[in-house]
Amino acid sequence: MSSLRALAAAQAVAAGVAQPVATVRHLHLSRRPLVLVPLAMAGEANAPLAAMVGAAPGEGRLLIVPQPRNRDQRFAFVAELAATVLPYVDSHRGANEAVSVDRGREVRYRYLDAPQVLVPNPAGVTFLRLLGRATRFRRVDGEYPVPPQVPLLGRWLTFFAERAEHPGSATLVAMTQALSLHWATGQSAVEDLHLPALLGWIAPPAGMTGAEAAAYAEDPVRCPPAGPATDPGFDNERLAPAIEAYAAAEADEAARGEAYAELEKLLRDQLTPTWELMWRGVGLLRALPLGARVPARWEGDRDAFTAYTEHVDADGAPQPRRDGAVAAAARLHRLERAAARYAVQRAYDDPLVMAEYRLTGEAFVGEVVLADPGRIDDSGRRPVLRPRIQVVTTDPVLVGAGAALSSPTRPGQKARVVFVTPGAEGRTEVVLELSGGMGRGLTATPGSVPEVGERLCYTTLSEAYVPAGTFPALEETPWTHGGPPGPAGEGDHLPRPEEAWR
Template sequence: MSTLRALAKAQAVAAGVAQPVATVRHLHLAERPLVLVPLAMAGEAHAPLAALVGTAPDDARLLIVPQPRNRDQRFRFVTELAAVVLPWLDGFRGVAEAVAVDRGRDVRYRYSDAPQLWVPNPAGITFLRLLGRSTRFRRPDGDHPVHPVVPLLGRWLTFFAERAEQPGSSALLAMTDALTLHWATGQSAVEDLHLPALLGWIDPPAGRTGAQAAALAEDPQVCPPAGPATDPEFDNVLLAPAMAGWAAAADDPARDEAYAELVRLLRGQLAPTWELMWRGLGLLGALPPGARVVGRWAGDRDAFTGYAEHLDADGGPQPRHDGAVAAAVRLHRLERAASAYLVQRAYDDPLVMAEHRLTGEAFVGEVTLADPGRVDDSGKRPVLRPRIQVVTGDPVRMPVGATLWSTARPGQKARVVFVTPAADGRTEVVLELSGGMGRGLTAPPGSVPQVGERLCLTTLSEAFLPAGTFPTAEETPWTHGGPPTHDAADARGSELSSVVG
């Protein structure tokens, strides 16, 4: 936990309400998101029990499994879920846009929008990942056939689960994660996973503090769990007898009556969370989006387009396990995305940048001197190298020669020339600027900070980092999944012969 978040949590306890830790929204909000609130049966390895799904507060469709231990009923549930999800996905494939590539020498096409899926908490993401893994390899023929939409839905759910691992992606989001990204409560991180308690802190009802609202939300009779896990008392007292009644029904009228009772019970468990999900979306929608959110959403649209084209070309399901090279490439991609997301959030949000100011990675100061016309003629040809002096009250831990970037001019570098402590406890920093001023010897207006301008300078850079290079499958050693060499095969054969002999 950062110092700033710890302070915000202490302030939340004192004020009785959650405190904002962001000034902008750091994720994309779709115009037509799909909200999915799942429930799983307790004691069974990923047995779906029910789900409430829809794209609007008044458009909730309830899907239930009367007997989750029954394989046919589970796949019937998946088929019904696919009937909701797959047409919704197809609705984003109608309009494409051209994107320039190769410095404008070519174009590619991607869909102009992409689907966004919301679940209550990280456990909901795990539920979808496991549901995708258990269905994407199923076949519509052979032994134990399933409906053709079952494996297709499984592949899409796996796609969403993989996007959820991508830092900065908004394709599949957990509401608790999205809210805690923007607010700090007076409770622990584990308690923040309970959506009713979390929203109690962020938006308490009139006349109650956040702590009081969260305490009330801990009562499962008032606020049922947000899933996928259910309340044990509900399971034992209400759900188990209702399921037994459905199984013991002697005729269709009795079975219909028992089914209606299951629907009533499960809707009662899911409806409060459904309302909380849309309430959370409303709170997030009230925040202005960060400037770089649109760029990250473009990455989600690229991923959606690519996977849709993969399925159109009869591409196979995602593998159960990545090979050595694929795992390394995946890890490298996630690490690069995490680094970029960290920098982008800081550039978009002064409150996030404040955490880096506390750690000495950034400082904010006022320009007191500026020489925008300074030219450095010590090299082969003269180059424009303006200098500015910034006075700051923040601690400056950057050494002379360090390269900094300004959040107001991300394409411009600032090299630290002098760091001088002032008499009033502040620090004077002289910086030499390069980049972002054209190729001439005269800086365009606005490209050099003026006296009196307030700047935020940081070691965090948005500069492009080229992707790493990895060996092909043919170049991978056989110990890591590559093709076996003759020497290795002979060695393994000799070892086997010696063991057998």
């Protein structure tokens, strides 16, 4: 936990309500997201019990598994889930746009929108990932056949789960993480994983403090868990008898219908509160102004969606159960680059996020007191425009001469530290030499050089492009890491005897 977030948490306790730790929304929200609230049966490995799914508050569809230990009923549940999720995914395969690549020499196309799935918490993301793994390799013929939409849904669930690992992606979002990204509560990070308690801190009911609302939400009878786990008391006292009653009524059609209706009502009562809280959270997030760099990150999600759609249409193979050594290293490299880029973009978009870097000396805010916009550097082979400015700041400045800095207000312009001079009363004078973003001539374009009196932020964080790493080809990879003599990942697409739901 950063110093500022710890301070915000302390202020939340004092004020009795969660405190904002962001001034903008760092997350894309679809106009019509698909909310999915899953429930799993306790004591069974990712056995689905029920789900409520829909793309609008009044469109929640309840799906249940009357007997979660029954393999056929499990796959029937997945087929029903696919009947909602797959049409939602296909609805985004409409209009596309041309995107120039390779400096305009080539053109590719991507969809104008992409699907977005919202689940209550990170455990919901894990549930979908495991559900995708358990279904994407199923066969539609031969032994243990499943409906054709089951393996297709498994592949899309795996796609969503993999995108959820990508920093800044909004394709699959856990609501508790999205809310915690923008508000700090007076409870622990573990307690923030409970959606009713988290929303109790952010928007407590009238007459209650955040702490009181969170304590009220701890009662599983009044506020059922947000899934996929259920409360043990509910399991033992209500769910188990209802499942047993359904199983006992197998020979009596009328009794079986009554038992199913009772079980359906029981599970609806468990899921409806979380369903309503999910849309409440969507409303809170939607009320925040959008960060400037969020649309660019959503373009990355649209690119990924377009690419995977083309892969599925071309009858490509399902995602392998395990990546090969090179594929795993390349994926880790992509995630690390995305994490660094996401951190910079959040700081550039949000002064509250940048304040954390100001505390550590990686950024400072100051006022321009001197400016020489026409300075020419003629020490090289040809003269170049190199204006200098002097900035006075009261922030700690830990960078030295020669350090390269950037400003969020002028991301295309670089600043090199020339001098750092500590002054009186905690003030520090920093002389910066500017380059780039001022036109091509020896005269700076109007407004491109900071003027005296302007207040600016400079930081070591940079949005500059970093080339991707290079990795060996398959034939250059040793056999110990999946290379010759056999193909890497051979047989990974086949089901294993120990796979769940077998």
